[in-house]
Amino acid sequence: MRSYCALIAQRYQVNGHGYRLFGGIQEYLSLSILENTVRYAAQRGVLNTLLTRESWESRAFQFYAGDLYDVIPQLAKNYYADTAIEGSCNTSTSDVRATIVAEDTFSIILPYSCELHISSTRISSFEMDLTLQVQVQPQQDHLVFRVVKADKMAQFKDVGLFQVHDIELANYMLSRSLERLREGRVFGSGWKIYARDYPKAVLEDGYLFLYDASGRV
């Protein structure tokens, strides 16, 4: 997983044109370790989430029945507007692939199955392929992962009388809630790395390369 080289400087090829020399200890983290770790965590429910007002509220959807009156009109007939909604989203993917999208950013796709409830009554169900663009932010002795962009492909299902009439609005509400993913660190953060004064991370084909930019010559 980690390899440490006793080099004062190691040749490092850049875009196939010549070489740069980097000082200090260099470290490589295979993307397959990252992929397997995410998949392992997903299969153990670590990436599941409860859909609560605290975690996923947005200006478009504040987890009250009234928010969804235009999306699912049946709700207006059954529930007062201030009736609380909650739910859950679960993933147990068996295959995670990381794709590099920028020098320090990769994307992964996680399939989620989600439900919304009022009390014990299911009012909505949808499947969602969530595409996350995740930026690697190396700190002095650990990595931080942050979501910089979250896209989704959602498929809404009717649940009995609770039929989705405005898919566009439902997608908009979902997108707004997913913006909350950009607020903080996500799974993977806290991954220990060798301590460096000025850590830099570069994603290359199949691995994350870490070095100390203060030692660059």
Next chain:
Amino acid sequence: LLYLENGFMKFKLADNNNLTYYTTPCNITRVDPALEPADLDFLTQLFNANDGNNIKKLIVAEAMKNYQTDLNASLYDERFPLSNHSEYTWNDTVHKRSITISYTMLPTGSHLKPNGLSLNFVTEITDDDYWKCGATVPS
């Protein structure tokens, strides 16, 4: 010498085989049996000749083999086992849950070259039956 510090594997290379003379001009100070000064100068020039295949390179290559042997022995030395274990812990403050993932690292070899040392591992999540191998990471 391979050793552990804060869960990281590190190593020190003793330079008692003077590997740095691969790139540094050297003076031969003694030859047994002794040579005339002119012959010693000639031998020094020959030793430092930068024609890509000089005596120094051959000596360094032999020294590298010795280091390589020592290093591989150290990788599997039961008295000084390398770290074969590391952990990652994720604390989910939103859902108030955490997971600790344990990794097993199997050292598979090492290579010592004039420009550095590489150590090779196969890494797996310890209790994971579905590990999928990826590309080899350069080192």
